[in-house]
Amino acid sequence: MKITRVEATPLYIELKIDILDINKTNGLSVVLVEVETDEGHLGHGITAIMDEDVVASAVNDLAGPTIIGENPMANERIWEKLYWQLTPRGQTGYGGHAIAAIDVALWDIKGKVLGEPVWRLLGGARPTVPLYATFGFGFFDRDQIGEAAKLWRENGFDRLKMTVGMNALKRRDDERRPLLEAIREDRIRVRNVREAAGEEAELFVDANCSLDQYHAIMLANWIEEYDIAFFEEPITHNNVRQMAEMRTRTKVPVAAGQTETLAYRFRDFITAGAVDVLQPNVVIGGGYTQIQKVAGMAHAFNMPIDNGGAFPFHNMHLHAGVMNGGMVEYHHVSVECCKAFFKGLPEPKDGWLDLPETPGLGFEPDMDAVRELAKAPKSMGQGKG
Ligand SMILES: [Mg+2]
Structure with missing residues (x-):
């Protein structure tokens, strides 16, 4: 062939x-x-x-x-x-x-x-994967983000992620003091989400690499009281040394990896103690061929992997396939984007996604x-x- x-x-x-x-x-x-x-x-x-x-x-x-x-x-x-x-x-x-x-x-x-479906070729560890929902985007104001949290809870999601940082570093040339103002606003937004979502909900935050180390640590310490399960990409360019130091100065777990495209970056995260959770993404980090090796490294070091960087319908195959698979990110904007040009996508049920038995990925683009x-x-x- x-x-x-x-x-x-x-x-x-x-x-x-x-x-x-x-x-x-x-x-x-x-x-x-x-x-x-x-x-x-x-x-x-x-x-x-x-x-x-x-x-x-x-x-x-x-x-x-x-x-x-x-x-x-x-x-x-x-x-x-x-x-x-x-x-x-x-x-x-x-x-x-x-x-x-x-x-x-x-x-x-x-x-x-x-x-065979891809998840079974990768090892077929489980036929269904747990989801967390990324719902809390910057286009919601501080009140709307609480209302949105309630909406997602009603839709069966008890694991919720919101963005923080609001592109603060990118905006600093045009605006004065955007980092401090951004994290002050984040503190209020995270509080509103925790109050709306209830204490049983698991909450995650994601700064998309838009803070420096000082402000990332300050925000982590402010929001620690809201029981944050991980703080994703807290520091610009996923700085290994600064994330490792951050972990010694906050109780909030640190996660990163979605935008890394080569395996050695994950090795550095692991050996430097830079993260609590590795987040390889198959549509960014070299496909299934490389990411299953990253999953193997994580397994050897006894570190959890979860999906960051969205695209759940491709990443579900990894997390269902390998024995140490974790949560898959049901990112609202990315899901709607996939629905715009793929047919046959699975629908979540009670915060879980069932894997297809169809050979390959199990869904096709609508050309x-x-x-x-x-x-x-x-x-x-x-x-x-
Ligand atoms: Mg992310």
Whole structure:
């Protein structure tokens, strides 16, 4: 069997937010990769949280032509080839995103050829995965975010994540003292969410790398009284030394890893004691081929893994597959984004997601919807997740 075609489509998916009468739009950048074989198999992978045009170009102009003619079942061989082409000196970043999208498509093909869902090829540890809901976005004001927490509780989620930090470092050139003001507002927002969600709910916060160490520690200590189960990406560029030090200065557990594209970064997180929870993401961190190795490292070091960086329908296969799988992130904006161009996605029940028995990923892109979405304006480097 041979790969005959590799095609990436850059997408910027703009979504209308229809919660609590909020009339806002939010968008996500995604690259969809389609891989075809000479035996007629089609596999689909995605990547996200990057500029969609750059990564699509890396796939269409570089990586795709390199792997034409390769056997799609040889995912280790192909991964190695792409590593030396796109990230030969261990560079993390966009090259890793391109590898991830291709690798996910290869596993989709592998499942279809073997007649098994991807989660079973990864080990088949359990047929259902626990979810946490990412609901608490910056587009809610401090009162709305409490109302939203109640709404998600009513929808069966007792594990809830909200954003903090509000892009404070990114905004500091245009605004005075945005970090202190951002975390003061966060303290109120977290309190409102805890009061609305009730004491049984598990709460998580995520700063998306938008704070410095000083403000991240200050915020962690302020919100410790609200029983925070982890503080995700608290510090800019996931600084290993500063996160390790942060862990000695707060009781709130630290989590990171969703935007890391090479395995050695996870090794550094582990050996430096930088995090309590590792958060590899299959659509960012090199696909299933690399992330199952990260899961293996986590297992050896007895560290939990949970999904950060969203895209639950791809990450559920990892957490159901490996024995030390953890929670999957049911991120509202990312779920709605996937619903815009995938058919056959599973629906959560009581905070859990059942894995499909269908070979491969178990869902397919709606290529008519993809072609329509591809005509929309791109993010011009503003795509986010
Ligand atoms: Mg995150």
